[in-house]
Amino acid sequence: MSSPSSRPDAIALIGPTASGKTACALALARHLDCEIISVDSALVFRDMNIGTAKPTPAEQQICLHHLIDVIDPTQAYSAAQFRADAIRLIGEIRSRGRLPLLVGGTMLYLKALRDGLSDLPQADxxxxxxxxxxxxxxxxxxxxxxxxxxxxxxxxxxxxxxxxxxxxxxxxxxxxxxxxxxxxxKKEANDAPAMCVIALDAADRSLLHARIKHRFDQMLDGGLIEEVLTLKARYALNAEMPSMRCVGYRQVWEHLDGAYDFAGLRERGLYATRQLAKRQITWQRKFSAEWPELTALDCLDPALPDRVRETVERALNHALPSKA
CATH class of the missing domain: 1.10.20.140 (Histone, subunit A)
Incomplete structure (x- = not known):
């Protein structure tokens, strides 16, 4: 790992759900010749768009995105697979003269990339x-x-x-x-690239919870229940598959099975999403204590995109030019 003052091989933008990662990343991509690598264990699944807040086709047109829609919902994707894919993609993106921009909230993936993986047994x-x-x-x-x-x-x-x-x-x-x-x-040899890590935090947790509520209601209004019905019809799914354990999807599945009514679905979905954000923030604060290359920014700052850009400019040691 290079020193914090050296030019990084990649930028990582992480944060809890509903913290504005996608908007910040796309704002950055408008000024930076980059390609985005998703750091999200839900975005890997095809046909799971609403409940994962997947970037829209128009958003994905702004710059090339990777590790989105790579497996079916019946399949599984591990931190080890992510690490191997991310290291390969970072090398390929850099060979094209572009900067890799890792974006997402699956903290285990980023930790695996940076710190290596233990010698754990394969799934049985x-x-x-x-x-x-x-x-x-x-x-x-x-x-x-x-x-x-x-x-x-x-x-x-x-x-x-x-x-x-x-x-x-x-x-x-x-x-x-x-x-x-x-x-x-026991860790494997750490061949991770040097990264500038930007972590979006929330100074006022209640405001983040309000964002979570707004977005989850948008998902329900936008057809999340219908999306799960379509997935169940298209794929041989069961409730214990990793795809259906994703926050939101699990609660819709249980609602469709009659475990609770729509109000119960909404209540449990909001609670699960708040708990996810809490876990993500706990991960990040642990990273802050251990990773000198990490900069924490308040996701509720109205000038957040500017703060992110300034942090990246310092890491790259020059101002970001406008893309042609």
């Missing part, structure tokens, strides 16, 4: 199915309690309802016989 389909069967019978809070017996430290970091992470933690501990901390201790 049979073991995952066994864990899912146990969870269907006992519930995920009970599975969280089982994890607490095997690995108290890992369980303490996970919400009892976080099915995806509890499943993976149980899988790793059962496959290796070791707690997660020991499994994560």
């Amino acid at each position: 389909a049979d073991l995952r199915a066994e864990i899912d069967r146990e969870a269907a019978h006992a519930g995920w809070p009970a599975m969280h309690a089982k994890l607490a017996l095997l690995d108290p430290d890992a369980a303490a970091r996970l919400d009892p309802g976080d099915a995806q992470r509890i499943q993976r933690a149980l899988e790793i501990v059962r496959l290796t016989g070791r707690p997660l901390a020991e499994n994560y201790a």
Whole structure:
């Protein structure tokens, strides 16, 4: 990793949901000869447009976008895949004389890119199915309690309802016989590019929550329920697939299954989105303490696009010219 004062190989713009990442990135792209690499675990899925707030075709015309619409909703995409794809894409973009601009809110992806990945076992389909069967019978809070017996430290970091992470933690501990901390201790060689990282934070969390409410209502009004119905008709989906665990999609699925009415869908969707933003901000603040190349900016600042541009100009050591 290069020193914070050296010219970066890439710019990363991260932030919680509804913090304005896409708008800032596109404003930057109008002045910067760049290509955008999505850092978002939901945008990889085809045909999931409304609930992921996917950039529109017109927005994607502003500059070339990568890692959007790369797999079907029946498939899975890992942090390891992202790391390999991002490193490859950064090299290709730089070879074209452009600057890679990484944009998104999947903090695990950015951490994997920057810090490398641990030597973890591959997913075991049979073991995952066994864990899912146990969870269907006992519930995920009970599975969280089982994890607490095997690995108290890992369980303490996970919400009892976080099915995806509890499943993976149980899988790793059962496959290796070791707690997660020991499994994560071994890192692969860090071949990550030098990055200038800009993290959008929210000085007033209540205002971010108001943005989240507005955007989620827009998604519902824009056809999120109909989108999930179309996905269910087009693909052989089930509720435990990573695509249908995405915030918003999970709540619509449960609503369609009769778990609660429209008001319940809206209430649970808003709560899940606020919790996602909280987790993203927690990740970012941890990054701020560990990464000297990170600059935190208030996403509620009316002059945010200018602040982002000024930060990039300092990193590149020159003012950004207007694109021809």
